Amino acid sequence: MRRLPSLFLIAVAGLAVTAMPAVAQKTLEAAKGRGHILCGVSQGLPGFSNPDAKGNWSGFDVDFCKAVAAAALGGADKVRFQPLSAKERFTALQSGEIDVLSRNTTWTLSRDTALGLDFAGISYHDGQGFMVHKKIGVKSAKDLNGATVCSNAGTTTELNVADYFRSHGMKYKLVTFEKSDDAFAAYVKGRCDVYTTDQSGLYAQRIRLDDPDDHLILPEIISKEPLGPATRQGDDGWSDIVRWTLFALINAEELGITAANAAQLKAESTNPEVRRLLGSEGDLGKNLGLDGDWALRAIQAVGNYGEVFERNLGSGSPLKIARNVNALWSKGGILYAPPAR
Amino acid sequence: MRRPRSAERLRDAATQAVVLAGALALAAWFVGNTLDNLSERGIASGFGFLDSTAGFSIIFTLIDYSELSTYGRAFLVGLLNTLLVSAVGIVAATILGVLVGVARLSTNWLVARLATVYVETFRNIPLLLQIFFWYFAVLGAMPQPRASLSLFGVMFLNNRGLFVPKPLLTPGFWIASALLAAGTAAAVLLWRRARVRGVATRARAIFCLALALIPAAAAALIGEPVTGWSLPHLAGFSFEGGAVLIPEFVGLVLGLSLYTGAYIAENVRSGILAVDKGQRESAAALGLSRGQILRLVILPQAMRVIVPPLTSHYLSLTKNSSLAAAIGYPELVSVFAGTVLNQTGQAVEVIAITMAVYLSISLVIAGAMNLYNRRVARIGDER
Numbered sequence: 001m002r003r004l005p006s007l008f009l010i011a012v013a014g015l016a017v018t019a020m021p022a023v024a025q026k027t028l029e030a031a032k033g034r035g036h037i038l039c040g041v042s043q044g045l046p047g048f049s050n051p052d053a054k055g056n057w058s059g060f061d062v063d064f065c066k067a068v069a070a071a072a073l074g075g076a077d078k079v080r081f082q083p084l085s086a087k088e089r090f091t092a093l094q095s096g097e098i099d100v101l102s103r104n105t106t107w108t109l110s111r112d113t114a115l116g117l118d119f120a121g122i123s124y125h126d127g128q129g130f131m132v133h134k135k136i137g138v139k140s141a142k143d144l145n146g147a148t149v150c151s152n153a154g155t156t157t158e159l160n161v162a163d164y165f166r167s168h169g170m171k172y173k174l175v176t177f178e179k180s181d182d183a184f185a186a187y188v189k190g191r192c193d194v195y196t197t198d199q200s201g202l203y204a205q206r207i208r209l210d211d212p213d214d215h216l217i218l219p220e221i222i223s224k225e226p227l228g229p230a231t232r233q234g235d236d237g238w239s240d241i242v243r244w245t246l247f248a249l250i251n252a253e254e255l256g257i258t259a260a261n262a263a264q265l266k267a268e269s270t271n272p273e274v275r276r277l278l279g280s281e282g283d284l285g286k287n288l289g290l291d292g293d294w295a296l297r298a299i300q301a302v303g304n305y306g307e308v309f310e311r312n313l314g315s316g317s318p319l320k321i322a323r324n325v326n327a328l329w330s331k332g333g334i335l336y337a338p339p340a341r
Numbered sequence: 342m343r344r345p346r347s348a349e350r351l352r353d354a355a356t357q358a359v360v361l362a363g364a365l366a367l368a369a370w371f372v373g374n375t376l377d378n379l380s381e382r383g384i385a386s387g388f389g390f391l392d393s394t395a396g397f398s399i400i401f402t403l404i405d406y407s408e409l410s411t412y413g414r415a416f417l418v419g420l421l422n423t424l425l426v427s428a429v430g431i432v433a434a435t436i437l438g439v440l441v442g443v444a445r446l447s448t449n450w451l452v453a454r455l456a457t458v459y460v461e462t463f464r465n466i467p468l469l470l471q472i473f474f475w476y477f478a479v480l481g482a483m484p485q486p487r488a489s490l491s492l493f494g495v496m497f498l499n500n501r502g503l504f505v506p507k508p509l510l511t512p513g514f515w516i517a518s519a520l521l522a523a524g525t526a527a528a529v530l531l532w533r534r535a536r537v538r539g540v541a542t543r544a545r546a547i548f549c550l551a552l553a554l555i556p557a558a559a560a561a562l563i564g565e566p567v568t569g570w571s572l573p574h575l576a577g578f579s580f581e582g583g584a585v586l587i588p589e590f591v592g593l594v595l596g597l598s599l600y601t602g603a604y605i606a607e608n609v610r611s612g613i614l615a616v617d618k619g620q621r622e623s624a625a626a627l628g629l630s631r632g633q634i635l636r637l638v639i640l641p642q643a644m645r646v647i648v649p650p651l652t653s654h655y656l657s658l659t660k661n662s663s664l665a666a667a668i669g670y671p672e673l674v675s676v677f678a679g680t681v682l683n684q685t686g687q688a689v690e691v692i693a694i695t696m697a698v699y700l701s702i703s704l705v706i707a708g709a710m711n712l713y714n715r716r717v718a719r720i721g722d723e724r
Binding site for chain 2: 086087090091094110111113114115116136144145146147148150153154155158159161162163166171172173174175176177178179182183185186189190191193232233234
């Protein structure tokens with residue numbers, strides 16, 4: 001009996017929108033008052049946001065929220081995680097149930113406008129892909145005419161599949177499930193020939209299989225999926241904090257600042273860019289409404305972008321995803337952050 | 342004593358007017374404040390989205406639908422799928438419930454125990470788990486498309502569903518169907534009247550039968566109702582052509598009807614037990630057989646007790662069909678309050694429509710059951 005209660009929750013959240021005072025309270029003040037920020041994450045996606053047996057969350061999206069908490073409230077533990085399904089996530093953010101949505105969410109025009117969201121930037125450049133069982137002998141997505149596809153409901157995934165098959169003049173059948181775990185289980189049981197989601201998600205789901213080597217991730221990427229954290233429209237100060245925390249982590253990697261050497265660099269570095277970011281020069285923190293050590297705390301809490309990536313998704317994780325386009329612009333990727341000055 | 346009474350009436354009316362005005366003002370404030378908040382946050386509002394292109398596909402539709410259809414059309418698809426699964430579920434649960442309810446009172450030890458085990462098991466396991474169980478059990482038991490179970494080479498069963506031939510219909514089919522329905526209705530009416538008047542002879546029966554069948558048959562012969570059959574055939578990954586019953590539907594119907602059937606069984610049992618023992622004994626004394634006693638004496642009286650709670654079981658079954666979102670059956674909550682809500686972000690409008698729909702369906706079911714209840718209720722019980 002899970003369906004109706006969650007319907008009810010959405011209804012209550014909708015009512016919360018109706019009942020809220022017309023002027024939104026400043027998110028940062030509210031977070032300071034309650035002592036933690038509220039971070040919306042997935043219901044469990046290895047590498048991005050996944051709870052362990054004790055309920056401790058870890059992952060790429062989780063670390064980002066910890067960095068925001070460290071920057072804004074002074075401690076990486078000052079954050080509460082709220083697991084959300086794909087279809088609950090925007091309502092939760094709109095209604096103030098969460099302060100920041102860090103849930104492998106694709107930045108699109110309609111979400112940025114009609115849904116009243118602000119995207120802070122791109123934390124992971126993803127693209128939608130297909131996974132098939134090797135025994136069906138398919139090597140390319142172009143061979144999928146007539147295939148049955150399992151996917152998660154209420155995501156850009158559904159629309160991309162429709163666009164891809166239509167533009168290639170191919171037939172398909174799409175079965176959509178509310179939870180990606182159930183969609184994947186149905187694929188494993190043979191309900192579908194193909195499982196589709198963002199490629200990072202395909203890798204994350206594949207390592208859960210008993211026979212990961214029997215499943216092939218097809219080479220085609222059929223969409224751009226720029227994933228990033230989002231905030232509510234209308235509180236620009238808070239959006240800036242979230243945006244620049246992301247940029248601080250990316251800039252930190254570019255400048256060679258790590259969790260281990262950040263404090264030392266703050267004291268000893270002669271590089272003006274490093275000094276500005278870490279607060280030993282200028283007062284960038286004040287511009288954000290924070291103190292001078294905001295970026296230092298964020299970096300010390302989770303490390304720079306590269307460290308966060310490798311620990312959760314890359315070589316330090318079971319997923320072993322290569323950096324590829326998510327490498328720094330100076331290293332052949334497209335990851336690029338505006339300068340902190 | 343006239344004056345105080347009319348003053349009282351005036352006071353009552355005034356109180357009611359004030360409360361009503363208050364309620365309306367509160368509602369207006371809610372709506373106004375919501376619109377203010379939505380526009381202040383830059384969230385789109387209004388129902389214009391129903392005319393926009395949906396862009397996603399739906400696996401199981403009773404009406405024509407494609408990615409180019411509108412959100413409004415997607416809503417209709419979801420609504421019809423909800424109604425279909427609820428209707429099939431209600432019929433199956435009722436048949437199952439009546440059979441098991443009677444079986445629980447059987448004098449055969451094994452039958453009665455088995456019925457008890459069924460009721461206790463299915464009533465006490467959460468419905469969502471049962472739906473998952475049936476869905477994945479159905480899926481797991483079925484072969485891959487290439488290893489399909491075939492019946493006469495025209496019907497195929499595999500883990501993509503049950504594929505059956507589909508008739509290609511012409512307008513003639515619908516004309517013939519309409520004539521058949523009208524003819525049958527007229528025949529039933531005539532036959533009933535004949536029985537009431539005591540003139541139900543064999544000749545009249547034949548006349549009624551002819552009335553029901555001949556016009557439709559004539560129309561069918563002239564109009565060529567079915568021009569051919571679309572046969573399922575293996576093409577690429579799975580079968581194409583024909584009509585298909587998807588495993589999500591089967592899993593959901595199994596889950597819903599087995600769960601609700603257990604409640605209805607208890608309901609039927611209590612209804613039967615509520616019929617006075619003397620009724621059964623006197624019927625037996627009149628020489629009626631056991632089946633006749635059950636059919637003619639016990640069940641009609643038991644219905645008075647059974648119908649009111651039965652209504653609420655029907656309502657829960659309909660509402661529980663929204664659990665389908667978990668296993669990918671595209672009903673209203675999954676399609677409209679799921680995908681459409683997420684694509685458009687218009688949670689307030691979408692949820693309001695969804696709630697209004699469930700409310701309407703529930704009211705219709707409750708209304709119909711109340712009418713039926715009035716028919717089966719004893720004269721003295723009517724209020």
